[in-house]
Amino acid sequence: MITELLLILLLAAFLGVELIHRIPSRLHTPLMSGTNAISGITIVGAILCSSVEGPVASVVAAIALFAASVNVVGGYVVTDRMLRMFDVSETAGRTAATGHQTDETET
């Protein structure tokens, strides 16, 4: 069993390195907050742990559940917001440029 677990870790590690290889630095922040959201996968662990009995375990599982769900949802939403901004900045940039041109003809 331990070999299979280690094999999964090994393959995922190499895959992670390959996926991120040579990503443009312009996308570093969304990449970071996006992967940050993925690391909130512990929410699954927290759900699975919530069946462990005992008052201590219940409280700790509840903390894990809350923290991980803030991490997951907040991470995805803020990444999406950021990436939408990257899109908008192109169109906004162009309209602003034309706006300034009309300004100059007026003055």
Add this chain to the structure above:
Amino acid sequence: MKGVWVLSFADVLLLLACAAFIMGLKQMGRKQSAKRGNRISSLGMMAAVVGALFQAETNLILIVSIVAAGTAAGIALAIRVRMTSMPQLVAIFNGLGGLASLCVGFIGLLPRSDPNSIAHAMSAASIVIGGIAFSGSLVAYAKLAGHFGVASVTFPLQLTFNFAMLVVAVAAGAWATLGDAAAVHAIVLVAASLILGVLGVVRIGGGDMPVVIALLNSYSGVAAALAGTAIESPALMVAGTLVGASGFMLTRVMCKAMNRSLSNVLFGGFGAASASSGSQQPTGNVAPVSVEDAYLMLEAARSVVFVPGYGMAVAKAQHAVHELSQLLIANGCDVRFVIHPVAGRMPGHMNVLLAEAGVDYDLLRELGEFNESMHLTDVAVVIGANDVVNPDARDNPTSPLYGMPIVNVDMARCTIVIKRGMGHGFAGVDNALFTLPRTRMLFGDARSSVAKINEQFVA
């Protein structure tokens, strides 16, 4: 053997989730597909959560209501945050991920009917890494939000003390693994890891923040993977390891952009090394320039490149800079932005600020692709950047910065440096750029200086 070939609904969701994380990450590497990649990855997360809910035996209503509360809090934080505060928010989310892994590891060490030494070892490791990610991220948050300054905090025997804490953590982990795990081991592990995280990050100075943020991001992934190994959940293992590996790659990119090793960032105080050599530089003549002259230089320029740094973020000058770039473009000038990988306080910080201000993504250039054409540029405008434009890093082997890749603004036909005063950058080193004959210094607050230049254009 029959059972091996039967996939439960939860298993199918799990496989879909892993596939979605991999595809999503792949697509996040390109600008055109990044938004879709993030959404695919979030669908994968939803599949994983639904799958886990099917497996959960008890308390479904309680679980769903806690997740709903967390969701509401996460959305509220994510929608409200200003882009200038993005590094802080990333630090908070990252810390919460570490906290969750710490908690799952903690539960794994509680006494139970079926003790398992591998699970205990993995739980102990996830407490340590998760705890470091949690407390380290909180310190990073406090530093980024300016609660106690960004300077490096050191005290005598700090490294020895940190090492002792690590030994305590390893000992407690080994004890829990070899003997019977008990809550006391878990509590010792939690305490040691939280102290380690605080002491580890508190000694990192402001300019090294991008490295630390990327590293903490990697830690929260590794902690999730370890917690997943402890409870034998492939979803946690795959997703956590992907994040751990990508965070580590990002950390390496950041270190390379500063020509420093990771251990040098984590254990070496940069300020201490450079204080001695900084004073030997003779200070040459600095040529100040007025707003009017800066305007005339820019007005006559056919091509201008902006090089922003953390100072632009501090002065909140990105909107004024965007306006100036638009005025220059309207004036028939070729405008580019060149962004150093470690400019700012987190990886990609400047890109986010400029995007928020409305700067066209296509105007942004990376260091390598632009440096060759720098000599064709009429005016390079440095706004709140210092160490990343210091030519000593390229030419002077005695400089502490030597070997760090820089933006070659000194090769432009002329350079305007917008700066509050003659203060040093993060490295505490004199900047040879400021005394070059083709460099003009425009002293003052970045936002008001740029705004004054804009007024000249409009007038």
